[in-house]
Structure formats: structure tokens, C-alpha cells
Amino acid sequence: MATCVPRKSARLEAQDEDGELEGTGGKAERDRTFWFQDGTIVVLAGNIEFKVYAGPLIEHSPVFQDMFSLPQAGADVSTADRVRPTVHLSDSPCDLRYLFELMMPSKTLRPFGSPVVNHDKLAAWIRMGHKYQIDVLVQEPLDRLRAHFPNNFDTYVASLKRQYKQKYSIGVVNLARLTDARDLLPVALMSCCQIQSGLTQGFQRIDGTWEQLSPGDLELCFNAKERLIQTRVQFANRLLGSGAAPECHSKEVCTRFMQAYLQRLTSGVIPGLRTPTPLSPWGSNINAIWRLCETCRKALTDDSNNYQREIFARLPTIMGVDVEGWGEA
Ligand SMILES: [Zn+2]
Known part of the structure; x- marks a missing residue:
């Protein structure tokens, strides 16, 4: 597996017509997928060489357009349009593969569309696109x-x-x-x-x-973690500490069971209260208070949703970041 050290900017770092670049000792390995015999540009990233078509890259990227239109030192003018000298990029070969997968013809037919998009691919596209x-x-x-x-x-x-x-x-x-x-x-x-x-x-x-x-x-x-825990504890106290719903017909029983459950949560008999997850669903906790009447159960479900909506609105503050337009759909 190739290892790649991401760097910051696109550069035309070195080039010569044989693709033998300073520092590589000529040991570059041809990529198995993106090596088209009639490709028009050879790109070297890490120790992986790609031979691809410059056209789609120039078409979609002003950076590639500038890069490939630079005067090619040492190139034979009569052949420069057909096969350009090797271009050395500082990107991860893996990121480039994900880019070429989108922009170059496929050697295998894909009648059912693109394969699954995973995080690696999404991240590579964003880095390459940026x-x-x-x-x-x-x-x-x-x-x-x-x-x-x-x-x-x-x-x-x-x-x-x-x-x-x-x-x-x-x-x-x-x-x-x-x-x-x-x-x-x-x-x-x-x-x-x-x-x-x-x-x-x-x-x-x-x-x-x-x-x-x-x-x-x-x-x-590190700073936000404790605030998230505090928020979850406050949420539990607010939800269960206020007792039975106003419409409840067995207020004493429902209130007693809510408070007993809260007490077991705060004392740790039921684990998991002091975790940084103030927005995790509470359905299973509410269901665990098995003596609640249906009115109180529904009221707790609605309240937990409303209280968590309020927490979500404060999330940028809790996390310590400013976000314009937060909470707008
Ligand atoms: Zn009740």
C-alpha cells in the first residue's frame, strides 16, 4: 500500500520526457487502473505513475488548465500536444485515483452506476475539488x-x-x-x-x-466534553424531575416512578447518564419506566423531543464554534 504525505498546494514540481524524476530514482510504479496507452499526460504522485487524458482535467479544473498550459521545459514542440512531459503532483495517489475514477473512462463497464460512495472517496473528492x-x-x-x-x-x-x-x-x-x-x-x-x-x-x-x-x-x-455531559444531566433532571403530566390520573404513582428512575440514573445504578450525548434518543429510558401511564409516557416523549430541540439550537455555543444560520432548515 502506498503511503502519501499530503501537502498544501498544486505545483508543477519537476518534469522530463522520460518521467525519471529527481528523487524517485526512476522506480515509479505504473498504476494498474489509470494507465491508458494513448493517454496524453503522465502524472507522478508519490511513487505511482498515472497516464491519463489531460482533456477532462483541463475542461473541469482551472488549476489543471493553468498547469498543463505552462511552457514545458525540454519538450519537443512538435510532440508537445500529443504526449506531455511527466507532471509531478504532491497529492496522495489514492486521492488522485478517486478523482480519475470520476473523470477518466472506465476499463470495466459499469451498467448499474457508480459503486458505493464511502468516506474515503467523499473526502478525496472534496480535497481534490478544493x-x-x-x-x-x-x-x-x-x-x-x-x-x-x-x-x-x-x-x-x-x-x-x-x-x-x-x-x-x-x-x-x-x-x-x-x-x-x-x-x-x-x-x-x-x-x-x-x-x-x-x-x-x-x-x-x-x-x-x-x-x-x-x-x-x-x-x-476537551473543553466541550464536560459541557455536553452537564447538558445531558440537566436534561435528565428537567425531563424526569418535573413529575407527572397535568392530565395524568395517577399522578402520585407516575411521579414516584419517574423520580425513582431519575435517582437510579444519577446514582449510577443505571449506567450511562454522565456521557457526552445530550442528543441521544430517550425512548428506551422512557420505556424502562414501566409503571407510567400512557399520558405520562407520551408527555415524556414529547418533552424529550422539545428539550433536545432546544439543546440542538445551543449546540454551536456548547461546542465553542460560531455558525451563521444555525438551525435554519
Ligand atoms: Zn401518569
Whole structure:
């Protein structure tokens, strides 16, 4: 597996007609998928060489357009249009593969559309789209992420049915920072706070490099974690501490069972109250108070939804980030 060290900007770093680049010792390996015999550009990233078509890259990216129209030192003018010299890019070969997968012809027919889009692919598209100014490659993947890390409560509740691996929220925070998509930050940072171990270490990308939070975002998480726990404890006290619903016909019994359940939660007999998850569903807790009348059960369900909606509205403050337009659908 190739390892790649991501760097910051697109550069035409080195070139010569044989593709033997300084520092590679000529040991570059041809990519198995993206090596088209009649390709018009050879791209070297890490130690992987790709031979692809320049046309689609120039068509969709002003950065590639500028890069490929630079005078090619040492190139034979008569052949320059057919086969350009090797271009050395500082990207991860894996990110480039995901880009080429979208923009180059496929060697295998795909009659049923694209394969599953996973986090690695979404993240690569956003990084590539941002760097090479291909807007659609940034905006559409960001919109997919917004379905999992939304800025309004109803979408958030719906998102709980669609699992997104928690460790990837670290990558989502970094993508939000890269593209200034701040609306992703509150839910993604909260999700980072819920990672049980390995938050500082991060996770390993498919290319072997590590995705980690910046020191600033790590500090935000450490500071916010206690606030998330306090918010959950306050939520439980507010929900169960107010007693039976006004319409309840057995107020004494319902209130007693609510308070007993709250007492077992706060004393730790029932574990899990002091966790940084103020927005996790409470249905199973409410169902566990088995002596409640139906009126109180419904009132608790409605109240928990309303109280969590209020918490969601305060989420940027709890997480320590400013987000314009937070809570608007
Ligand atoms: Zn009741």
C-alpha cells in the first residue's frame, strides 16, 4: 500500500520526457487502473505513475488548465500536444485515483452506476475539488455529509437511522475547516467528543496516512466534553424531575416512578447518564419506566423531543464554534 504525505498546494514540481524524476530514482510504479496507452499526460504522485487524458482535467479544473498550459521545459514542440512531459503532483495517489475514477473512462463497464460512495472517496473528492477548483466535487460531497452532520434538528433525528462511523467525524471536521463549511462543525465536533478512545491519535486513511484533529479542535473537544455531559444531566433532571403530566390520573404513582428512575440514573445504578450525548434518543429510558401511564409516557416523549430541540439550537455555543444560520432548515 502506498503511503502519501499530503501537502498544501498544486505545483508543477519537476518534469522530463522520460518521467525519471529527481528523487524517485526512476522506480515509479505504473498504476494498474489509470494507465491508458494513448493517454496524453503522465502524472507522478508519490511513487505511482498515472497516464491519463489531460482533456477532462483541463475542461473541469482551472488549476489543471493553468498547469498543463505552462511552457514545458525540454519538450519537443512538435510532440508537445500529443504526449506531455511527466507532471509531478504532491497529492496522495489514492486521492488522485478517486478523482480519475470520476473523470477518466472506465476499463470495466459499469451498467448499474457508480459503486458505493464511502468516506474515503467523499473526502478525496472534496480535497481534490478544493485544490483543483472543481466546485461540483466540493459541493455535492459536502451536501452528502450534511445529511449526517446537519444544522437542523429534524434532519439530525433522521440522521440517527443512518450510521456514519464515528471515527470519520475527525475527517469531517478537517474537511469542514478546509472548505469553511462551518455548519458541519457542531455535530461533527460533538461526534468527536463521543469517540471513546483514539481521539488524539485519529484514524488511518486508506493510503496509510493518519487523519487527526488540529490542536485547536482537540482543545475545543476537551473543553466541550464536560459541557455536553452537564447538558445531558440537566436534561435528565428537567425531563424526569418535573413529575407527572397535568392530565395524568395517577399522578402520585407516575411521579414516584419517574423520580425513582431519575435517582437510579444519577446514582449510577443505571449506567450511562454522565456521557457526552445530550442528543441521544430517550425512548428506551422512557420505556424502562414501566409503571407510567400512557399520558405520562407520551408527555415524556414529547418533552424529550422539545428539550433536545432546544439543546440542538445551543449546540454551536456548547461546542465553542460560531455558525451563521444555525438551525435554519
Ligand atoms: Zn401518569
